[in-house]
Amino acid sequence: MLPDRETLRGIAARMQGAAGRMRLPFRGRIWRGPDGSWQGAGSGSSIDFQDHRAYLPGDDPRHIDWAAYARSGHYTMKLYREEVSPAVELVLDVSASMFVAPGKAARVLELFYFSLESARQSGASVRCHLLRGEESARWPVEAALGGDGWDALPWRKTGPVLPWRQGSLRVLISDLLFPGAPGPWLAGLAASRGTGIVFSPFADAEADPDWAGNIEFSDCESGRTRVQVVSPALLERYRTAWRRHFALWEDECRRHRVVLAQVGEEPDFLESLQRQALPRGAVEMAA
Amino acid sequence: MKSLLFSNPAGFWALLGIPAVLLIHFLQRESRRVRASTLFLLEQLAPESAQGRRFERLRNSATLWLQLLAVALFAWLLAGPRWLRPDSAQRVVFVLDSSASVSAFADEARKAVAEKSAALATAAARTEWTLVESLPARKTLFSGTDRAAMLAALDHWHPDGPAHDPEPALRATLGLVRGRGAVVFVTDHGGPVPAGAVVLAVGSPIENVGFTGLQTDGDTWRVLVRNSGQLAVRRTWKINGREQGTLELAPGGMCELRGIFPPGTDRLTLELDADRFALDDSLPMVRPQPKRIGIIRDPGTSFDAFFEKFTGTVADRLPDRRDIVLARYDPFLPKLPEGNAVVVVEQPLEPGKLLAGSIVAENHPLVAGLNWQQLLVNESFSIAPRDSDDRLVSQGDRPLLLLRHNAKGRALLVNFDLRHSNAAQIPAFLLTLHRFVESVRAGLPDIEVLNAETGQSLADGSRAPDAPGFFDLPAVRGAAHFADGREADFSNASSADGVTGTVAALQLQNSEQDFFSPLWTLLLLATCAASWAAVRERKATKFMQNSAPLSCIFHTLI
Numbered sequence: 118m119l120p121d122r123e124t125l126r127g128i129a130a131r132m133q134g135a136a137g138r139m140r141l142p143f144r145g146r147i148w149r150g151p152d153g154s155w156q157g158a159g160s161g162s163s164i165d166f167q168d169h170r171a172y173l174p175g176d177d178p179r180h181i182d183w184a185a186y187a188r189s190g191h192y193t194m195k196l197y198r199e200e201v202s203p204a205v206e207l208v209l210d211v212s213a214s215m216f217v218a219p220g221k222a223a224r225v226l227e228l229f230y231f232s233l234e235s236a237r238q239s240g241a242s243v244r245c246h247l248l249r250g251e252e253s254a255r256w257p258v259e260a261a262l263g264g265d266g267w268d269a270l271p272w273r274k275t276g277p278v279l280p281w282r283q284g285s286l287r288v289l290i291s292d293l294l295f296p297g298a299p300g301p302w303l304a305g306l307a308a309s310r311g312t313g314i315v316f317s318p319f320a321d322a323e324a325d326p327d328w329a330g331n332i333e334f335s336d337c338e339s340g341r342t343r344v345q346v347v348s349p350a351l352l353e354r355y356r357t358a359w360r361r362h363f364a365l366w367e368d369e370c371r372r373h374r375v376v377l378a379q380v381g382e383e384p385d386f387l388e389s390l391q392r393q394a395l396p397r398g399a400v401e402m403a404a
Numbered sequence: 405m406k407s408l409l410f411s412n413p414a415g416f417w418a419l420l421g422i423p424a425v426l427l428i429h430f431l432q433r434e435s436r437r438v439r440a441s442t443l444f445l446l447e448q449l450a451p452e453s454a455q456g457r458r459f460e461r462l463r464n465s466a467t468l469w470l471q472l473l474a475v476a477l478f479a480w481l482l483a484g485p486r487w488l489r490p491d492s493a494q495r496v497v498f499v500l501d502s503s504a505s506v507s508a509f510a511d512e513a514r515k516a517v518a519e520k521s522a523a524l525a526t527a528a529a530r531t532e533w534t535l536v537e538s539l540p541a542r543k544t545l546f547s548g549t550d551r552a553a554m555l556a557a558l559d560h561w562h563p564d565g566p567a568h569d570p571e572p573a574l575r576a577t578l579g580l581v582r583g584r585g586a587v588v589f590v591t592d593h594g595g596p597v598p599a600g601a602v603v604l605a606v607g608s609p610i611e612n613v614g615f616t617g618l619q620t621d622g623d624t625w626r627v628l629v630r631n632s633g634q635l636a637v638r639r640t641w642k643i644n645g646r647e648q649g650t651l652e653l654a655p656g657g658m659c660e661l662r663g664i665f666p667p668g669t670d671r672l673t674l675e676l677d678a679d680r681f682a683l684d685d686s687l688p689m690v691r692p693q694p695k696r697i698g699i700i701r702d703p704g705t706s707f708d709a710f711f712e713k714f715t716g717t718v719a720d721r722l723p724d725r726r727d728i729v730l731a732r733y734d735p736f737l738p739k740l741p742e743g744n745a746v747v748v749v750e751q752p753l754e755p756g757k758l759l760a761g762s763i764v765a766e767n768h769p770l771v772a773g774l775n776w777q778q779l780l781v782n783e784s785f786s787i788a789p790r791d792s793d794d795r796l797v798s799q800g801d802r803p804l805l806l807l808r809h810n811a812k813g814r815a816l817l818v819n820f821d822l823r824h825s826n827a828a829q830i831p832a833f834l835l836t837l838h839r840f841v842e843s844v845r846a847g848l849p850d851i852e853v854l855n856a857e858t859g860q861s862l863a864d865g866s867r868a869p870d871a872p873g874f875f876d877l878p879a880v881r882g883a884a885h886f887a888d889g890r891e892a893d894f895s896n897a898s899s900a901d902g903v904t905g906t907v908a909a910l911q912l913q914n915s916e917q918d919f920f921s922p923l924w925t926l927l928l929l930a931t932c933a934a935s936w937a938a939v940r941e942r943k944a945t946k947f948m949q950n951s952a953p954l955s956c957i958f959h960t961l962i
Contacts, residue, residue, distance in 0.1 A: 136670035260815040296444040323442055330438050343443060351450060358445045 118211050118267070119252045120222070125264025128223070129230045132271035132386075136234035139390055141286065141314070142376075142401045143239050168196045203235040204282040206311075208246045208253070210291035211267075213338040220382030225290060227386045228316045228396055233261060233287045235400075241286070248291070251276055277305040294323075299366050303373040313375035314399050317363070320382050326361055328352055407488040409911050410528055415482030429468050470935035471938050477928040479841035485918040494528040494585035494916035496521065497577040499601075500558075501591035502539040502565035502857075504891040509592045512606040514558050517590060520604060520903040521551055524586060527910035531585075536577060537561065538570035538589070564870040566859060567890045574601045586906045594900040602902030610894045613639050613653060613676060614684025617887050618855055621690050626662045627674060627687060631655060632893040642675045643673065651676075665691045670853075671874060671883065683858075684892050688874055688883035690888040693853035695863075697845040698725025702741075705732040706750050706821075710828055717834075718841055728844050733817070735785035744813035744844045746837060749785055751821035756783025759820075761800025770807065770816075770839045771796045774832035779804070782824035794838070803835065815838045854882040 119125065172181060172192030182195040209229045216222040235257075236243040245256040247270060253269035261267075281287060287306045293299070293315070306313030328347040336344050345351075363379060370377040378399035380389050394400045421916065440446070485664040498517055500506075506513060525531050534548035542565075546557035570589060577587045578600050589597050592607030611633030619626045631637055631653035639651045641661065650657055665672065674687040699721055701711045701757075711730040715721070729745040740747055763776045776797055781804060789803050796805035806817040816837070820827070827833040846863040856868035862877070868884040869875050875884060886892075918924075 217439060217441040292441070294441050294444075296448075320441075326438075328438065330436065332438050332440050334440045334443055334446065335442050337439050341443070343447070345446065345450060354449050355442075355446060358449055359442070362445065 118213075120226070121217055122264035125226065125230075126262075128226045129234070129262055129264065130228035130233045133238075134229060135227075135231050135387055135390075136403070138387060138403055139231075139395070139400045140235040140239055140403045141232060141288065142285075142398055143206070143241070170194050170196060174186045175320070201356040203236075203239070204285035205232075205241045205243045206246065206278065206279065206285050206287045207232050207236065207243055208248050208287065208289045208291075209256075210248045210289070212249060212291075212295075214292055214294050215318070216283075217337045218382070220336070221292070221318055221323075224318040224380060224382045224386070224389070225292075228290045228318060228380060229261075231386070232316070233258070236286075242282075244282070246279055246353055248289075250278075250302050277301040277365055278308060280310055281304065281305075281309050284310045284312075284365075286312045286314065289313065291315065291317060292319060292323075293317050293363070293366055299369040300373075303369050303375050306375050307373045313370075313373065315366075315370065315375060315377045315381045316394065316399065317366075317377060318382070319379055324381075325356065326352070328355075341378060370402075405605055407526075407529070409486055409488055409915060411486055411908055411911055411915075413482035413483055417425060417477050418475065418479035418482050421478070422472055425468070425471045429465075441444060465938075467935055467938045470931050472827055474928060474931040474935060476651065477602055477924055481921065481924055481928065485921070486911065486915040487918060488526075488911075488915045490529050492528040493532070494524075494910060494914065495528040495532040495581050496516060496524050496585050497534040497536065497580060497587045498554075499570060499573050499587060499589045500535065500545070500561050500563070501570060501589065502537040502563050503567055503591070504544060504564045504683050504886065504888060505567075505607075505681070505894065505897070506563035506590075506592045507517065507611060507683060508612075508894065509606045509608075509897075510561070510563060510771070510959065511588050511790045513592075513604075514555075516606050517558060518555050520588065520901075520907075521554065523903065525551055527907050528585075528914045534577070534580065535561075536567075536573060537563075538573045538591075539565050539568060540573050540576070562870070564858065566888050571598060574598050584898070586903070586910060588903055588906075592894075592897045594898050602906050603900050604903050605900040607894065607897030607899060609634070609897050610680050611635055611637065612679055612681045612684070612892055612894055613637050613651075614679075614681065614892050615674065615676070615687040615885065615887070616658070616684065616889050616892065618687060618689055618885055620689065620855060623664045623691065623756060624662065625665065625672070625689055626660055627689075628658055628660055629676065630658045630889065630892070631651070632889075632895070638770055639677045644673055645675070673891065679893070681892060683872060683886040686872055688872055689855050690853055690874070690881070690883045692855060692882075694720040695845055695848055695850045695852040696720045696722040696725075697841065697848065698715075698722040698727045699841070700726045700729050702729065702731040704891075705748075706823060707732060707748050710822055714752070714837060718838070720845075727848060728841060733787055738787075740787075740808070740810070740815055740817075742810055742812045745815040746818065746820040746840065747787075747815055748822055749787060749820055751782075751784035751824060755821060755824040758782055759799045759802055761802075763799045763804070765797050766795055768794060768796050768807070770836050770843070771805070771832070774835055776830075776832050778826070778830050778874075779833070780826045781820045784821045784824060786819050794818075799953050814840075852880050852882075854880065856884050857869045857887045858884045860884070894955055 132246050169182065169185070170339050176194050180194050180196070182193045185193040207229070210298055215225045221336045233243060233245065243258050245258055245261045247256050247267065249272065251274050252272040253275045254272045256267060256270060289306060301312065306315070329352070330347065331344070333342055333344050367377055376399045378394035378397045380393050390400050436556055439697070503670060519531070530549065531551070532549055533546060533551060534544065535554055536544050536556050545560050546554045548554065563610065574587060574589060574599055578598060580755070581587055581600070587601040588604050589601055590604050590606070592605060594603055594605050597603055613629065613631045613633065615627055616630040617628040629651060634655050636652070639653070641648050648918070651755050653659060661674070670691040672689050674689070676685045678685050697748050699718060701708065701715065715730070727744060729741045731741050731745055731746050732750040733740065733745050734750055735752065742824060759781045763779055765771045765774065765776050781799060786802065787806065789806055790808065792809065794807035795803045796807055798804060802819070804819050806819055808815045822828055824944065842863070852863070856862065858868060858872055859870045860868040862880050864879040866877050866880065872884055872886050875882060
């Protein structure tokens with residue numbers, strides 16, 4: 118399924134640098150979670166002024182604006198913005214189609230480790246999940262960074278809704294190449310006031326194949342074979358079907374307020390992100 | 405305007421590479437296997453699996469067109485395009501073998517001449533055609549620039565002559581050509597020809613059975629039949645169209661037929677079942693009636709015994725006619741007989757010593773080719789020669805044999821005494837006497853009836869016809885039959901074509917190289933390089949896995 122530990126570590130190390138140039142889109146959103154450095158939903162103890170309001174019994178007297186009391190004789194509370202650490206749920210689809218071509222497999226792992234490093238460097242609370250059809254498994258972050266233990270995880274049947282944390286950022290890395298309807302999956306991503314991002318890596322040979330003539334197709338997941346004469350007309354219809362498949366996903370993503378970014382295997386990683394993910398808001402430039 | 409020709413038309417065989425390339429491209433992706441992640445998309449488009457075919461539809465690819473262009477350019481360069489010079493001229497002489505054996509292949513020869521002349525015509529802008537036979541005595545059949553007329557003149561070629569050496573005719577025509585054209589000897593067998601000439605042989609070993617000789621003796625006739633082929637054969641034979649029997653002949657075997665002329669019948673025609681060589685399949689013959697000659701001897705001479713003996717050796721004599729007189733010359737009564745005579749000097753006295761000096765014979769038909777050096781003659785009286793005499797043989801200043809013309813004929817004067825000479829014992833003297841008698845016989849006004857071989861020279865200077873049949877000439881009547889066993893034997897017949905190479909040589913001589921040849925070569929190299937680059941552009945491993953073996957070989961080659 119996944120490559121060996123050294124390969125994974127190498128990619129992880131490379132993505133540390135990439136996460137310094139770009140990151141997941143934490144900015145401009147209201148997060149919930151433990152204390153951190155990102156704008157939270159409530160008031161807190163940061164130095165960013167948020168609002169004034171009348172004192173209510175039980176309020177912390179340390180936050181009474183004494184200057185305002187001197188001017189008005191009323192107790193007025195001075196509120197500051199809360200700063201939290203976002204919760205990030207990172208889901209990696211590890212079905213065989215994700216690794217059907219070397220270029221695509223590399224891009225899949227780059228996206229995973231980029232997202233992981235980006236969340237870590239932003240101080241987010243990260244959880245990694247591996248997804249295999251209807252089953253999922255939690256992959257500890259430290260193990261994921263070390264490329265260890267992925268082959269001995271306890272898999273559980275979870276369906277499209279994983280045990281998300283409330284208000285978390287859910288990052289799904291999947292090629293979306295399965296015949297089912299996208300709705301349940303996207304609804305799962307957006308559940309519990311979550312924010313969904315889907316990175317969909319693809320290989321050029323999938324989007325624009327050079328098939329012609331007699332071809333014996335072998336399904337990379339089921340091993341099923343099919344002999345097909347591919348004419349230019351059939352090839353053109355296939356390309357149309359590919360575009361229609363992702364157009365359908367895109368429509369569904371818009372409906373569920375999930376960001377979808379297709380990331381090709383070419384060119385290099387940062388340039389791909391800049392071209393294909395940045396305009397869609399799936400990533401942002403690091404400060 | 406310049407004409408285009410090809411120095412190596414066989415180079416166009418390279419165009420077979422085009423179907424080969426197409427076949428390779430048809431087979432190219434026959435066994436391609438793909439590991440796919442989007443099979444569900446494909447299954448939605450084509451729910452039914454279409455089974456693969458051995459040959460897939462041709463793909464319109466740059467590689468295909470580059471390879472086809474490369475093959476076409478290669479074939480073009482291999483064919484050697486050249487441009488004929490508009491001022492080029494040549495002379496082509498076809499020397500047609502007049503031998504009778506070629507008649508068995510006359511149609512093949514005409515076709516070959518038509519075909520090869522068409523090829524030769526492409527070798528120069530203007531061609532002068534000449535058609536001659538290999539027998540120098542025969543007239544030129546055609547000379548001109550119209551090839552169609554030359555081919556029509558082939559109908560006047562009737563190969564019925566005897567076996568002969570074609571070299572004189574070939575050498576004469578080589579002088580006409582002088583290196584600016586070709587001399588083609590059209591025959592039925594190969595063989596050496598003078599340098600500069602080429603052989604166009606159209607023969608092949610064939611079976612032949614035919615008459616090969618005739619002998620008549622009074623009313624009886626004998627005929628030989630020969631099987632010149634390699635197989636045993638059976639033939640029926642006929643006389644004047646009536647079947648007489650069947651002959652069975654082993655390979656190379658002969659048999660004799662004999663018969664008599666029925667009373668009242670002077671002409672017969674023997675026939676055999678027809679085969680491809682027709683000249684010896686019929687044999688016309690006549691009951692021979694030789695021309696007879698009367699020889700009278702002077703009585704009471706010293707040479708009676710010699711005269712009688714000689715007269716006995718002359719055939720077909722008439723006892724009571726005086727066509728030739730055998731007489732003596734008496735020096736004391738010097739008188740020569742009128743008309744045709746053989747006169748011998750009679751020495752009344754003892755002869756002198758042997759004559760000295762070298763013996764010289766003139767170039768005269770009566771003594772030509774005879775050896776007189778053994779002749780010994782003693783000194784004797786002599787007949788005084790006249791200026792009008794033909795000196796046939798002399799020793800020193802002394803004429804030994806003279807031919808004197810008189811009002812009624814000719815006299816052969818033997819100017820020495822036979823008794824004092826060894827002339828009666830040497831062949832040259834006796835042959836001279838016989839030649840004289842035969843020349844007199846030929847001059848007789850009677851008509852001779854004889855059987856002759858085709859083309860045979862007859863005594864009156866005429867020739868028998870070249871084709872078998874009866875003939876009726878002013879002085880001779882008779883039948884001519886074919887009897888040349890060499891021409892009837894086809895075991896050495898063969899075919900050969902020396903013209904094709906000559907055409908190529910003449911084309912080179914009369915043309916100049918295509919100006920654009922270097923450009924085509926560069927284009928070919930560029931096409932090969934582009935094709936190679938196009939192939940390299942594909943993923944090499946994928947290509948090698950998916951391509952058929954033939955395709956791999958092709959691409960490895962280019």
